[in-house]
Amino acid sequence: MTTAPAPALSVLDLVPVRTGQTSSQAVAASLALAARADELGLRRYWFAEHHNMPAVASTTPPVLTAAAAARTRRIRVGSGGVMLPNHSPLVVAEQFAALEALAPGRIDLGIGRAPGSDPVITQLLRMSGTTSDVERFPDHVRDITRLASPAGATVQFTSGGTYDVHATPAATGSPEVWLLGSSDYSAQLAASFGLPYVFANHFSGEGLERALGLYRSQYRPSEAHPEPRTFLTVNAIAAPTADEAEARALPQLRSMARLRTNQPMRPLETVEEAQAAPLDGMAQTIVDGMRAKWFVGTAADVAAQLRAFAARWQVDEVMLSPIAGSYENEPLDAAPGRVQTLELLVTELG
Numbered sequence: 048m049t050t051a052p053a054p055a056l057s058v059l060d061l062v063p064v065r066t067g068q069t070s071s072q073a074v075a076a077s078l079a080l081a082a083r084a085d086e087l088g089l090r091r092y093w094f095a096e097h098h099n100m101p102a103v104a105s106t107t108p109p110v111l112t113a114a115a116a117a118r119t120r121r122i123r124v125g126s127g128g129v130m131l132p133n134h135s136p137l138v139v140a141e142q143f144a145a146l147e148a149l150a151p152g153r154i155d156l157g158i159g160r161a162p163g164s165d166p167v168i169t170q171l172l173r174m175s176g177t178t179s180d181v182e183r184f185p186d187h188v189r190d191i192t193r194l195a196s197p198a199g200a201t202v203q204f205t206s207g208g209t210y211d212v213h214a215t216p217a218a219t220g221s222p223e224v225w226l227l228g229s230s231d232y233s234a235q236l237a238a239s240f241g242l243p244y245v246f247a248n249h250f251s252g253e254g255l256e257r258a259l260g261l262y263r264s265q266y267r268p269s270e271a272h273p274e275p276r277t278f279l280t281v282n283a284i285a286a287p288t289a290d291e292a293e294a295r296a297l298p299q300l301r302s303m304a305r306l307r308t309n310q311p312m313r314p315l316e317t318v319e320e321a322q323a324a325p326l327d328g329m330a331q332t333i334v335d336g337m338r339a340k341w342f343v344g345t346a347a348d349v350a351a352q353l354r355a356f357a358a359r360w361q362v363d364e365v366m367l368s369p370i371a372g373s374y375e376n377e378p379l380d381a382a383p384g385r386v387q388t389l390e391l392l393v394t395e396l397g
Contacts, residue, residue, distance in 0.1 A: 053396040054357035062104035085119035093127030116150040125155030140194035140214035154222040241269025278364035297321035298372030346391035
């Protein structure tokens with residue numbers, strides 16, 4: 048029997064914060080993970096954008112990307128993604144043009160249109176007038192790609208004059224722009240723009256087949272991307288034993304159950320805290336449903352799932368959200384379970 052080819056691996060990091068951990072320690076743990084991913088030969092490392100969440104410290108992808116770029120040599124780094132309605136297109140273009148100057152040829156700009164937080168925080172983020180108009184998302188994506196390019200963009204005035212705008216004065220390259228989403232909308236927009244696209248499969252996995260079908264069937268070739276280009280995200284934990292992997296999955300599973308049942312959010316529990324507190328029936332049902340879609344187990348088991356998953360959806364890359372929780376006795380400025388996941392899978396996949 049022929050073995051499916053091994054997909055390239057990448058990382059999506061939300062910079063998780065656990066009980067007793069400071070933001071500084073959480074960021075240190077993630078930057079150490081980025082450095083290890085670089086050493087292991089992973090393809091890219093992206094930071095998400097979420098706001099006002101006790102268990103998530105990835106509020107500013109450009110800042111974290113800069114820090115990761117300074118600590119790595121080869122791996123591509125970037126956002127997964129910048130939630131564009133929260134920001135001015137020119138500011139985003141300037142930030143990522145500066146990152147491209149810092150790490151030429153290694154910067155990815157993943158762009159999404161979700162808020163990344165609750166309605167109150169969304170209002171605080173979107174106090175900049177028309178910038179926050181979600182209906183203008185396609186125009187803002189187009190603006191960013193032009194502003195961050197070496198050629199820049201030209202503003203056309205109704206009076207007939209023009210004004211040249213550059214995100215950086217003398218660019219020699221551009222960040223690679225990806226559209227992100229978990230619905231048909233972003234898939235179709237990416238196809239119409241001829242841009243790479245990532246379906247956020249780690250959210251729930253619902254709608255994956257339709258979104259990929261729309262993207263691939265409606266794709267309009269662009270000069271930079273003559274063929275459709277995509278990969279998928281998954282939640283994954285690998286450990287020496289299946290029991291350890293399941294134990295390390297509990298903190299994140301329980302945190303997601305709290306989110307989906309509108310319970311007060313808190314930092315991620317340690318494994319011991321998660322094991323000591325039983326869930327009610329509804330929360331347990333949610334946990335069981337999510338767990339069925341996660342890749343959790345020994346390195347051999349998870350690697351086999353990744354091979355089959357990549358082959359099923361015809362992608363050559365899978366982006367892992369390594370959501371392994373921590374035990375109480377593990378260092379606060381490190382993430383041994385997440386590092387272990389990457390190391391075991393790279394070894395197993397060869």
